[in-house]
Structures are given as structure tokens and as C-alpha cells.
Amino acid sequence: MLRHAVVRFPAAFKRINVIRGGCVAQCSPCRSLEIHRHSHARVMTSAAAALSSSFQDKRDTGNTRAVVLLALSLIAGVGGIRTASPAQTEAGATDAGVKEIEYTKADVQAHKTIETGVWVTYKDGVYDITKFAENHPGGNKILMAAGGAVEPYWNLYAVHKDPEVQETIKEILGELRIGTLKHSPEDEKEVDLDDPYAHEPERHPAFKINTLKPFNAEPPGALLVDSFVTPNALFFKRNHLPVPDVKEEDYLLEVAVEGGKSFKLSLEDLKRDFPHHTVTATMQCAGNRRTLIHEVKHVKGLSWTGFAISNAEWTGVKLRDVLLWAGVPEEYERLGLAHVHFIGLDKDISNQTYEASIPINKAVDPRGDVLLAFAMNGEPIPRDHGYPVRAVVPGIVGARNVKWVGKVVASKSESQGFWQQRDYKNFSPSTDWDNVDFDSAPAIQDMPIQSAIATVEGGLEGEEEGGPLTIKGYAYSGGGRGVARVDVSIDGGKTWEPATIKEGGWKHGDYSRSWTWALWEHFVPEEKLEGLTEADICVKATDTSYNVQPESIEAYWNLRGVLANCWARQKVALRKVAA
Amino acid sequence: MLRHAVVRFPAAFKRINVIRGGCVAQCSPCRSLEIHRHSHARVMTSAAAALSSSFQDKRDTGNTRAVVLLALSLIAGVGGIRTASPAQTEAGATDAGVKEIEYTKADVQAHKTIETGVWVTYKDGVYDITKFAENHPGGNKILMAAGGAVEPYWNLYAVHKDPEVQETIKEILGELRIGTLKHSPEDEKEVDLDDPYAHEPERHPAFKINTLKPFNAEPPGALLVDSFVTPNALFFKRNHLPVPDVKEEDYLLEVAVEGGKSFKLSLEDLKRDFPHHTVTATMQCAGNRRTLIHEVKHVKGLSWTGFAISNAEWTGVKLRDVLLWAGVPEEYERLGLAHVHFIGLDKDISNQTYEASIPINKAVDPRGDVLLAFAMNGEPIPRDHGYPVRAVVPGIVGARNVKWVGKVVASKSESQGFWQQRDYKNFSPSTDWDNVDFDSAPAIQDMPIQSAIATVEGGLEGEEEGGPLTIKGYAYSGGGRGVARVDVSIDGGKTWEPATIKEGGWKHGDYSRSWTWALWEHFVPEEKLEGLTEADICVKATDTSYNVQPESIEAYWNLRGVLANCWARQKVALRKVAA
Structure with a gap:
């Protein structure tokens, strides 16, 4: 079979447009001896690369939409060049009238990494976005949709709902369509009417699931710290029992x-x-x-x-x-x-x-x-x-x-x-199930100061360029105590710098009504990384009562494993920068 | 000169009543070639020793008065045996009519240790209490009065004001009197009328003085944790300016x-x-x-x-x-x-x-x-x-x-x-006087969880007996958060045991109105000390918001040196116990 869509790139893009084929080895779940030819369009121009990089550096969330639009336009070659139309890509057949390959959900799920190829579905279409993922204006968060539907992710970010962006997205997808989603009997949910969990709501595919019944799941950190107010679809879920069906x-x-x-x-x-x-x-x-x-x-x-x-x-x-x-x-x-x-x-x-x-x-x-x-x-x-x-x-x-x-x-x-x-x-670390006296301890109400690292970007080993490090995360304290400060160390806690609080955090004069977390960001310039092969990142926050996070967890071990609030730590291997 | 008072011990006490003389070498401040003979009456009987030991073990504060009375009675040999009368000891002359030696305040101040001898004054009398100090029912706290007046210490503990106890005390002192306090011109306060600190109030001699002008001083830990409510005279003093004289x-x-x-x-x-x-x-x-x-x-x-x-x-x-x-x-x-x-x-x-x-x-x-x-x-x-x-x-x-x-x-x-x-x-440890922005941080209002070790008794190197360790201290948290728990370690933080909260601390259901500290005590039985030459004592408290104390102070260094709330630590050398 042939690639399903006619891809028309502007002349300037053509030299980097590599059509690759022969993925039998990669596509083992297809269980077909036919050779598929997927679109692996390398569409990055230097202009788009610069734009994407400026988008990263500015960390300008307010202007995201304009940047997204511009980047998408560049990538898609908008500007007088005709690309595949939505009609072509959503109809289940190419403009040449060739019937599309059908893929099952399992086929799609088997394509989650750059190595296997990154596939997503949109409505009934299957798309290979392996190369586009690199150029996604929202960064590699798009990879979270790998192997499944993209709609739940678009729902998280209002920009995708913008009609103009929608139009551009569809145009891009048109280029990347590789087939149709096949409805298979295995996709049908088996509903056990005796199961108290038979009527649970749908959940966002991004969740890292802890338990299914009851449903307990946390969102990926990178998505979480993307917005001060968490989208409903991503808000962590902690259920103790089946979700009641209340009318x-x-x-x-x-x-x-x-x-x-x-x-x-x-x-x-x-x-x-x-x-x-x-x-x-x-x-x-x-x-x-x-x-x-x-x-x-x-x-x-x-x-x-x-x-x-x-x-x-x-x-x-x-x-x-x-x-x-x-x-x-x-x-x-x-x-x-x-x-x-x-x-x-x-x-x-x-x-x-x-x-x-x-x-x-x-x-x-x-x-x-x-x-x-x-x-x-x-x-x-x-x-x-x-x-x-x-x-x-x-x-x-x-x-x-x-x-x-x-x-x-x-x-x-x-x-x-x-x-x-x-x-x-x-309880005390010496308290275990054989000697615990639950009456001796207060029920947790408010909570101690807490922080976590969500993302570390730039300058890492395996990346093409060195560059500065950008570390992002959250901090939070209970009881209305605001986050007064977040300190970050890249040398295992020997030296510290205060991070920038982007949103939330302490407000002058407020000691008792700070109900939200603070999202913070810390930028480590390249010169501070010189000569280092590793960054031993530590983060500790302080609240308005000047409560602090302890260094390590050992002395605070407790049999229920609650309130783990030691420093957030992450070691990252750094890319060597030429002196 | 001769010893000033006739000491009459009951027959049973006589064999342990050692009169020592010739203390020229010890009494260098006296600057006299005369040989003084001080009373060093060893008055401990096995009964009193047992009583004193039982007093220690029971840690029964409620029954203190009775124990004090009994111990004092035994020590003083009350029970039909006549001792020196108050008239004899307060008149400045022995019953034999011999004029007493006169000592200056400086002489007395030079006798503060067991090595030099422990002297105190009471009214115009000077007393050598070196040996009595060992048997003082209130423990070695009496040594804090060494080299000065005893009255301020008696004022701290109501038991000394009990008429019966007063009587016994005076009888004991009668035995120990060695001279009269000489009024010297140097004792007169020089008042500089231009000094804004000329009219400061009198302060208790027990204070460890940080600065005199303004007056800043803390009481000894051992006295402080002796009572849940601190006596006015011992309450720590933090003055920023001279004390105003308000009518x-x-x-x-x-x-x-x-x-x-x-x-x-x-x-x-x-x-x-x-x-x-x-x-x-x-x-x-x-x-x-x-x-x-x-x-x-x-x-x-x-x-x-x-x-x-x-x-x-x-x-x-x-x-x-x-x-x-x-x-x-x-x-x-x-x-x-x-x-x-x-x-x-x-x-x-x-x-x-x-x-x-x-x-x-x-x-x-x-x-x-x-x-x-x-x-x-x-x-x-x-x-x-x-x-x-x-x-x-x-x-x-x-x-x-x-x-x-x-x-x-x-x-x-x-x-x-x-x-x-x-x-x-x-501020962050990276903030110093060259880069501090005071507006960036909230003014301290409530305070993080805190604790300290006040006393470690028993089983220590240099003590005659091994025995268990008793560790005492306080814990406190700001903002109405109660002390939920105090953990104590004797192995440098590897293992922990919850201490006993004696008074104060968390009350069921109260999360916002705990205004007091908690006094705690931790008892380490002798068998837990076996084979150890040292106890590396660590203490960490937890409040009702489950805020904790961090392990060490380095990462919390701040240019104003405030809110140091890391674990309380003290290493003590242990007396080797025979296996």
C-alpha cells in the first residue's frame, strides 16, 4: 500500500521532507507482512525552530495563542501553499480515492514512543505525529497523547479550541493521516452489573493511575504546573469508594x-x-x-x-x-x-x-x-x-x-x-502496626509546607544543545499559610537561590487566608553549569509561619506514609558544554 | 581563728562528720595568711541518700514539699537533737561569743564550684554549702546560687517559703555558717544620671546575660523546665531599649x-x-x-x-x-x-x-x-x-x-x-547584607515548631553510678498549633521514641488555640545504654499541623539568625556500666 495522503510542502521545506518506509519491524502489532509507509515529515525550518526556542525562553504564557498560531502556520506551510484539506483527511479516503488502512486501538496503543513511532487518533482518523511532536509549540506534552486520542489533551488547553487554531491543526493532521480507526469487539466495555464500580465516569488518559477501583490517579507533573488553576479533567482523583450516581x-x-x-x-x-x-x-x-x-x-x-x-x-x-x-x-x-x-x-x-x-x-x-x-x-x-x-x-x-x-x-x-x-x-518512626495507638495522635487537618519538582528542561544529557536549566514545580502550605519563599539548589543543598514565584504565594499582610499553592520556576544560567556533569537539584519551600521542609524522609517515616514533605530532589545528568 | 559554730550532730551522724581545715590554697581571694577552718560536714546518711534517690526516680513534683521536709529533717538531724539556733547564726557571733570572720562579696563570688568550695550568703551571713549541695533535695540547682545570695532562688520555689521548711533551712544554715558579709564601698552601685539605663530594675542572678544595656538574658534551662508556668523572676528578658519608668x-x-x-x-x-x-x-x-x-x-x-x-x-x-x-x-x-x-x-x-x-x-x-x-x-x-x-x-x-x-x-x-x-x-541562605531585600519577606508573626533539651541526668561519665538517663526539655509551636509529639533519639537520629509530654501539648480537637509550650521528659532505661560510651541525643517535635523540625541548621542559615528550629542535639559521655 501507499502513503494515503498527498503531502504538498512549500518548496523551501522539501529538502528536509524525508519519506521513510518499511516499518514492518517497528509495526509488530499490525501483524501484517505488508509494508506500510508512514509519513515522517521533517517540517522544522530554522524560522520555526527559532520561534519554538523563543517560545521556550520567554515562558510567556499570556501570549501563547499567538505563538502557537504562528508556529503552526509555519510548520503547516500556511501562506499561500495549499495543503491537504480536512475533507480529504476526515473522509476515510485519500483524494486519490484509495481506501485507507484500518488500525485497531491496540495498533495505535503500540505506537507511543519515538522509537516505535508516535501515533494518535482524532475522531476516526489515525495519525503518525512522530516528527511533528518535535515541533509542537506546546513542547513534548503532545507525547502524552501518544497511542491514544488527542481530544482529551486539546480539551485541557483553550488554545486548541480557537477556531483558527482548530483549522490549522486539522490542516497539519491532514498531512499526517495514515489510516482509519477500526472499531473492534475488544473495545467494547464489559460492564458487570454487580460491580459497584460499573458506573464510574470517564477519566482523562493522561492520569497516572494508582488504583482503578476505587479510582485514584495523579496527573503528570508537567501538565499540572502548566496552569495555576488545574483544568477539571486533570485535577487529581482520590476516591475511597465507588463514585455514587447522584441525580x-x-x-x-x-x-x-x-x-x-x-x-x-x-x-x-x-x-x-x-x-x-x-x-x-x-x-x-x-x-x-x-x-x-x-x-x-x-x-x-x-x-x-x-x-x-x-x-x-x-x-x-x-x-x-x-x-x-x-x-x-x-x-x-x-x-x-x-x-x-x-x-x-x-x-x-x-x-x-x-x-x-x-x-x-x-x-x-x-x-x-x-x-x-x-x-x-x-x-x-x-x-x-x-x-x-x-x-x-x-x-x-x-x-x-x-x-x-x-x-x-x-x-x-x-x-x-x-x-x-x-x-x-x-506517628513517630518507632510506631508500627503492632504498637500504634491511633487515639494518641491528632487527625490531620491542615498540612505542613510542601513542594515538588515537576519539570527540568534544557542542558540535559542526550539533548542536542547545552543551554541553561529551567526547573519548575509547585509549593503549598496548609492552614492558610502562604508560600513565603522557594529555595533551589543544584549542588545537593550546599548553596541555595530563591526561585521565582510565578503565581500564588505570599501576599503582603496575609498570614491566614492563603489557600492556594504557588507555582515557581528557577532558571540556572549556562555558566553556572560549566564543568558540572550532574545537577543534584534540591527544592525546599518556606511558609509565612517560616515552617520549613526537612532534608530527608528517614526520620519522618510513619506507618501510614502521610505528609512526606522533605526536600524535593532530582539528579539530572548534564550535557557537557564546550569550555 | 576557729570554726564559728558549735556543730552538734546526732551520734549516728558523727562518724561521717568530717571537719576539714587549712584551705589557704583554696581561698586565694581571701588574701589572708590566716588559716580558715570551714565546715565541710558530710551529713548524708544512707537513709537520706535513699530518699534523695527515690525523689529522683519518682520525679514526683506534686509531693515535693513532703520529700523536701523529710530530707531536710534527716540531713539536719531533726528529731530531738539540738542544733545551732537561728539566733546563733544570724547574730554575727557564735554562741561562744567569738567574733565572726568578715567576707566581701568578692570573696563569696570566688567560691562557686565544688573545687573552690561553694559559698552563699543569706542576709548578712556567709555559708559554706559545699557538702550540703550534694544532698539538697532540689538537686544541684542550688549550685546556681553559688557565690551569691540564696534568697532569689528561694523566691522561685514556694516550698522554701513554707514556715516549717524555713525553720529547717535556717537550722541547717546554722551549721554551715562561716562568717559575716562585709559591706564594701565597691558594692555601691555607681549611678550615672545621664545613662538612659540608670533606672533599670533588679534582675535575678540566675540569668545568663546576653547584653546588659539593653538588658537581654535567658534563664538556665534546668530552672526553666522546672515549672510549666515560669516564675516572673525567671521569665526571659528581651529589651530593645531602656526600660521606661512608668507611673x-x-x-x-x-x-x-x-x-x-x-x-x-x-x-x-x-x-x-x-x-x-x-x-x-x-x-x-x-x-x-x-x-x-x-x-x-x-x-x-x-x-x-x-x-x-x-x-x-x-x-x-x-x-x-x-x-x-x-x-x-x-x-x-x-x-x-x-x-x-x-x-x-x-x-x-x-x-x-x-x-x-x-x-x-x-x-x-x-x-x-x-x-x-x-x-x-x-x-x-x-x-x-x-x-x-x-x-x-x-x-x-x-x-x-x-x-x-x-x-x-x-x-x-x-x-x-x-x-x-x-x-x-x-531569608534564603544566599541572601546577605549586600543583596537583602527586606520587603520581599513577611514579618515574622507566628513561628515554626521548636524544641530544646534542658537537662540530661543520670548515667553520665564522672557520676558515681550508672543508671538510666532522664532527658528533659520543652517544645513549642506558634499560631495556636499544639505540640502533637516529641521524638527523642539517643543514637544520633537513627531510631526514635516518643517522649512523655508532662504538661501542655496537644488537646483533642484543638487545632488553633494551643498557646503554650509542652514540657516533656524522656527516660532511657539502663539496659538501652549497655555497651554505649556516648549518647548522641536528638530531639524533634511535631505540631498539630504536622510541621516538623529539620535535622540540621546549615540549609536554613539566614542573615538575621532567626527561627533556628533544627533538631535539638546534645552528645553526652556515658559512664560505663559493668556488664
Whole structure:
């Protein structure tokens, strides 16, 4: 068979347009003896390369769209040169009328690396983007889509939805189409109606999945630190039980005061009767970075690498307003009230629901900003994140931000639920399952200062050029404490420089209401790398209470593997730079 | 000359009563060729020794008085046996009518160690307590009085004021009297009337003085951790300027609201017009433990070893009540108010006063517990601590707990004073005086988790017996975060055990209103010391937000040397125990 599409490059591009064929060896999953000829168009011009490089250096997110457009235009050769039209590429046949090769999902999934070739699907088309990936204006993040559909990734970045960009993208894809996606019986989901997880929502393919049932997954760090507000589709997922299938029309929130009355509110009541507030707040799982604790001595718990944290704009009503309306006095102490419980609608097989509580001070404080939220980044809260209503408790560990809240209780005592009393606590390194006294430790509420490295770019071994290093990541502290500073070392902690806080972080005068993470970036100029073969990168953040991260994890090992907040470290081999 | 007093020991004590003489070599400061004969009565019986040892082991503070009485009785041989009467010892002459030797203060000061002999004065008497010191029921704390007056130490411990104990003490002293204190012209204070420090209050001799003018001093750790509430006389002192001499009748507190009215309140107004509240709160200097930072690279600042921290019961009126009365609304944001300034009455030579501010949220929060305090441990606040009124801001660094408050202002902006803007901030280790940007860092308000070792007793090299180790100290965290746990290691941090929190520390359900330190104690049984020649003691505390102390200080060095909160460490040589 022949390449399916007529590729028309402008004259200037032709000399670098290499058509390669004979990939039988590479395409083992195709299990066909036919020789496929894929498009491996090297379309980088020096202009586009310079542009791409300037895009990297400027790190100008505000101007992304213009740069993307220009880069895409250059790559696609827009400017009077005709390329394959969308009609040609989406119709399942070339303009020469040749029927396309059909590929299964498995075929596509087998093409995830530069070595095997990078394939993606868009609608029913299969595309070989191996060479285009190098020139993607958004960098190599496109490789995350390798072996699957590109739509979920485009959904993450508004730029792809721009009609002009869409047009250009389709033009480029036209050049790279290699076949049609074949619907195979194996693609059909087998639904076991007895499985409590039979009705889980769809999830973004980028997630690194920790467990499927319940679904627990973190996004790739590179995507996470790309935006201050995490897109809903990428927000880390921590489910303790199957996702309940709640219908808005059936939903009733019970609000009760111990020793007082109990009320039921529909979602409409909640939205109509209380003022709406929007709070940007970061949520983190207590087990974030647990992989470090596993390395010392294995513990029970999900192996979060460092991205079980995300940031969103939550909209809802203030829990304070609902509680005062329900009869909780500002001076709640006189009724002996001390905690507020959230009971979820998610149930285990014995019908036990998830539940947790927070100190009532946090709930009633007019500046505590606790929400019963119904929207996340301007959309109804997705099912995985608590549709239709979840508790959003800024500054407090994810486990108390109860999803699918069915009941709120102002109580004299702390929740006696498993996750409040027998989990999410931290102990001395000498405490293990044979001698643990769970009652001796406080339930985790707010959290210590934390940071992680998400990406290290430039100057690395294996790269064609040396150049400076750019290190990016996040930092976060609980309890409303802002991130005051992030220090970065490239010599294993001997010397430190403060990183640049790009967004979030400490605001003058605010010591108690910093609910978000800070995204930081650190630039190491080439001259500082001279003579080095390795950078031993260390990162430590400091919050506004000047709490710090400890150097290593050993002395903070704990049997539940929670609150791993030692320095973030990564060793990278550097490309040797000519003196 | 002869020994001054007739010592009558019960028969059973006589065989261990050793009278030693000929101390010319030891008594060099006496500059006399006469041979003095001092009483070195070895008065320990096996019963008293057993009692003393049981006192140590039980660590029973509640029963101290009874034990002291019994021990003193045994030592003094009370039980029908006549000893020297107070009349004999206080009259300056023996019952034989012999005139006593006269000693100067300098003579007494030269006897501070077991080697030179331990002398103390009581009223006009001079006493050699070298041997008694071993048997002192309160342990070797009595040695702190060596070379000076004992009265200030008795004042610290109520037991010494018990009439029965007083009687016994005087009887014992009668036995140990060696002379009379001679009033010498050098003892007279020279008062330079031009010296702004001419009218400073008297201070307890136990203090380790950092600077005299202004007076900055910390108490010995052993005395400090002896009581949960620090006696006024021992509370650490951190003065930035001379202590003002404020008369109650002249005192007026100005209360102003930016853009609003201003009021003046006398101390009587304050006490009469607002409800009184008592709050137990720990105060800590930001520079506590700065000696550790000096060790890495010297910084400006007082060399606090680890005891620039104390705990008291403060009584006063709530700042919240005064502010609301003065017109600050609960929703202070609508007037743009954001900070509350405290302006002291202490002035430098250019008439600049000390001042600082706190976030208004802390001041107005009904659970923030900020006081305008007029009493400390039930007494009017001593001059050194802010007489007649000081700000007490629980959970916040000492520097904002402004003493001698003359003015309180609810303001839109932070204090622009030196100590708010150009001091008491923390920076990256790469920041030094040539590149510091003070505006880039938040002013220290609350403080990170902290701990220190105060005493290590038992089993040490040089001691007659092996035995277990008992380690004592404190832990503290700012911002209302309680001390959740203290871990102790004796192997340099390889293994850890949780210490016993004796008082203070985390209370179930309280995450935001823990204002005090925790006193802890850790007991290492003898069998755990077997084969060890050294204990490398490490201590790290954890607060209710699970903030931790970092291992070492190097990576946290900062040019102002503040907030040194790495692990507390002490290496001790152990006495070899026979296998």
C-alpha cells in the first residue's frame, strides 16, 4: 500500500521532507507482512525552530495563542501553499480515492514512543505525529497523547479550541493521516452489573493511575504546573469508594445541629437561599509523595509520586451561612459544639459511607472560607469530584473535603469514622502496626509546607544543545499559610537561590487566608553549569509561619506514609558544554 | 581563728562528720595568711541518700514539699537533737561569743564550684554549702546560687517559703555558717544620671546575660523546665531599649482607629470598663537558639542558647473588646483595616519608640485571645516585662508582644517601624547584607515548631553510678498549633521514641488555640545504654499541623539568625556500666 495522503510542502521545506518506509519491524502489532509507509515529515525550518526556542525562553504564557498560531502556520506551510484539506483527511479516503488502512486501538496503543513511532487518533482518523511532536509549540506534552486520542489533551488547553487554531491543526493532521480507526469487539466495555464500580465516569488518559477501583490517579507533573488553576479533567482523583450516581432532582442535603434541629435542602434551595462565593483553593492528599516513604520502608497506601495535589476555583455557599441559618450560634461553645461532620453519599459494600469532620472554628470563622461547593472552575462539579455538592475546606487536607456530601452535622464530638480516627494520622518512626495507638495522635487537618519538582528542561544529557536549566514545580502550605519563599539548589543543598514565584504565594499582610499553592520556576544560567556533569537539584519551600521542609524522609517515616514533605530532589545528568 | 559554730550532730551522724581545715590554697581571694577552718560536714546518711534517690526516680513534683521536709529533717538531724539556733547564726557571733570572720562579696563570688568550695550568703551571713549541695533535695540547682545570695532562688520555689521548711533551712544554715558579709564601698552601685539605663530594675542572678544595656538574658534551662508556668523572676528578658519608668497615675493608653476616632484610657478605665481574661501563653524570641546559626556563619544578634522562651498566665482585657469599643467593626475589611499597631513607651536616644503590628484578623478574632495585659502570674506585670500594660499576642513572636504599650492603632497598613520592616524576617541562605531585600519577606508573626533539651541526668561519665538517663526539655509551636509529639533519639537520629509530654501539648480537637509550650521528659532505661560510651541525643517535635523540625541548621542559615528550629542535639559521655 501507499502513503494515503498527498503531502504538498512549500518548496523551501522539501529538502528536509524525508519519506521513510518499511516499518514492518517497528509495526509488530499490525501483524501484517505488508509494508506500510508512514509519513515522517521533517517540517522544522530554522524560522520555526527559532520561534519554538523563543517560545521556550520567554515562558510567556499570556501570549501563547499567538505563538502557537504562528508556529503552526509555519510548520503547516500556511501562506499561500495549499495543503491537504480536512475533507480529504476526515473522509476515510485519500483524494486519490484509495481506501485507507484500518488500525485497531491496540495498533495505535503500540505506537507511543519515538522509537516505535508516535501515533494518535482524532475522531476516526489515525495519525503518525512522530516528527511533528518535535515541533509542537506546546513542547513534548503532545507525547502524552501518544497511542491514544488527542481530544482529551486539546480539551485541557483553550488554545486548541480557537477556531483558527482548530483549522490549522486539522490542516497539519491532514498531512499526517495514515489510516482509519477500526472499531473492534475488544473495545467494547464489559460492564458487570454487580460491580459497584460499573458506573464510574470517564477519566482523562493522561492520569497516572494508582488504583482503578476505587479510582485514584495523579496527573503528570508537567501538565499540572502548566496552569495555576488545574483544568477539571486533570485535577487529581482520590476516591475511597465507588463514585455514587447522584441525580440532581433526587439530591437532598441534610443539615443537623446536635441537640437542635435538622433540615433538608435541595440543590435549588441551597443555590437560591444563600449567597454564592467563589474561592480558589488547593487540595492535597495527605499521602502525596508517599513513594519517598515506601523507599525507606514499605507502608500501606497509594504510591503518589508528587502530584496528588491540584488547584481549582470552587463556587458554592458558605458552610458558615448554612450553619448559622440552621441554628449554630457564633458562640458555638455555649452549646458545646466543637466539630462539623460531613457524611458522603459514597458507600462501601456494607453500606458504610465515607465521613470526616473539621473543627467548628474553621467552619464558622467568617474568614475560614469553607464552602458547600456546587461548581468547579465554572462548571458543575464533575462526578469524580463530588457532584452535585462537595465540602471545600481551604487549607485542610483533601480527606476532609468530603465529596458527594449528603449530610452536615454540627456536633460536640469529632467524627468517629474510620478515616478520621484510624487513618490520616501521623506517628513517630518507632510506631508500627503492632504498637500504634491511633487515639494518641491528632487527625490531620491542615498540612505542613510542601513542594515538588515537576519539570527540568534544557542542558540535559542526550539533548542536542547545552543551554541553561529551567526547573519548575509547585509549593503549598496548609492552614492558610502562604508560600513565603522557594529555595533551589543544584549542588545537593550546599548553596541555595530563591526561585521565582510565578503565581500564588505570599501576599503582603496575609498570614491566614492563603489557600492556594504557588507555582515557581528557577532558571540556572549556562555558566553556572560549566564543568558540572550532574545537577543534584534540591527544592525546599518556606511558609509565612517560616515552617520549613526537612532534608530527608528517614526520620519522618510513619506507618501510614502521610505528609512526606522533605526536600524535593532530582539528579539530572548534564550535557557537557564546550569550555 | 576557729570554726564559728558549735556543730552538734546526732551520734549516728558523727562518724561521717568530717571537719576539714587549712584551705589557704583554696581561698586565694581571701588574701589572708590566716588559716580558715570551714565546715565541710558530710551529713548524708544512707537513709537520706535513699530518699534523695527515690525523689529522683519518682520525679514526683506534686509531693515535693513532703520529700523536701523529710530530707531536710534527716540531713539536719531533726528529731530531738539540738542544733545551732537561728539566733546563733544570724547574730554575727557564735554562741561562744567569738567574733565572726568578715567576707566581701568578692570573696563569696570566688567560691562557686565544688573545687573552690561553694559559698552563699543569706542576709548578712556567709555559708559554706559545699557538702550540703550534694544532698539538697532540689538537686544541684542550688549550685546556681553559688557565690551569691540564696534568697532569689528561694523566691522561685514556694516550698522554701513554707514556715516549717524555713525553720529547717535556717537550722541547717546554722551549721554551715562561716562568717559575716562585709559591706564594701565597691558594692555601691555607681549611678550615672545621664545613662538612659540608670533606672533599670533588679534582675535575678540566675540569668545568663546576653547584653546588659539593653538588658537581654535567658534563664538556665534546668530552672526553666522546672515549672510549666515560669516564675516572673525567671521569665526571659528581651529589651530593645531602656526600660521606661512608668507611673500608674501617669499612664494613659491611646486607642486610635485610622480614619476614625482616638481615645485615651487610664489603667483604671481599662480595668473597670472591659471584662478581664486570663490566658496562659508562651512567648519566644525569634532569635532563640541563634547560637546554632552563629556556628555556621556569624550573624548579628544576641547569642540565645535555647531558653529565650518562657510561659506565663497573663491577665488583662481583650484587645478585641477595646477595638470594637473604639469603633472597629467585626467586618473590618469594609474600612480597609488590616493591621493593629502597638507603640511602646520605651524610647531610644533620638526619642524613637519601639513599635510593631499584628494582622487585624488575629486582634479581632474572638478566639485570637490577644490581651492588653496588666498582670503576669497574678502580679502586676514587672517593669522588665512591660509595666503597666503590655500586648500579649498568643502564638505570635515575642517582638509583636509589645511591652509598655502607650498606643494601639487599627490601621490600613502594617507598622513601618524598624523592627517590623527591617528586622525579624527570614531569608534564603544566599541572601546577605549586600543583596537583602527586606520587603520581599513577611514579618515574622507566628513561628515554626521548636524544641530544646534542658537537662540530661543520670548515667553520665564522672557520676558515681550508672543508671538510666532522664532527658528533659520543652517544645513549642506558634499560631495556636499544639505540640502533637516529641521524638527523642539517643543514637544520633537513627531510631526514635516518643517522649512523655508532662504538661501542655496537644488537646483533642484543638487545632488553633494551643498557646503554650509542652514540657516533656524522656527516660532511657539502663539496659538501652549497655555497651554505649556516648549518647548522641536528638530531639524533634511535631505540631498539630504536622510541621516538623529539620535535622540540621546549615540549609536554613539566614542573615538575621532567626527561627533556628533544627533538631535539638546534645552528645553526652556515658559512664560505663559493668556488664
